[in-house]
Amino acid sequence: MPKEDGGLEILDRVIIGKPKLWRVLLLNDDYTPMDFVVSVLERIYRKNPSEAVQIMLKVHNEGRALCGIYPKEIAETRVALTHEEARKEGHPLKAVFEPE
Numbered sequence: 001m002p003k004e005d006g007g008l009e010i011l012d013r014v015i016i017g018k019p020k021l022w023r024v025l026l027l028n029d030d031y032t033p034m035d036f037v038v039s040v041l042e043r044i045y046r047k048n049p050s051e052a053v054q055i056m057l058k059v060h061n062e063g064r065a066l067c068g069i070y071p072k073e074i075a076e077t078r079v080a081l082t083h084e085e086a087r088k089e090g091h092p093l094k095a096v097f098e099p100e
């Protein structure tokens with residue numbers, strides 16, 4: 001039994017059906033500047049500059065794109081940080097997380 005979650009992983013995943021990993025997606029909007037999105041992807045999602053531009057353009061063209069797959073607590077924290085930074089700068093940028 002894995003120890004890092006107190007041994008309840010099998011209960012969570014197999015019996016209750018709680019997923020281990022969550023997908024974080026960035027959503028498009030008409031107002032957030034492209035360079036702000038690139039900067040969020042570099043700083044919060046640890047993408048390199050060319051990955052960050054590619055993901056930003058995918059969101060811009062297709063409406064959403066995957067930023068990363070993380071354990072729930074990390075996914076939640078990165079989404080919250082994204083919203084906090086966007087709100088501080090007055091941008092409507094949104095991220096969501098969903099079970100893998």
Ligand code: TYC
Nearest residue numbers: 027028029032034037059060
């Ligand atoms: N569509 C925005 C623009 O034209 C850019 C953008 C990209 C916004 C990705 C949000 O998650 C986003 N300025």
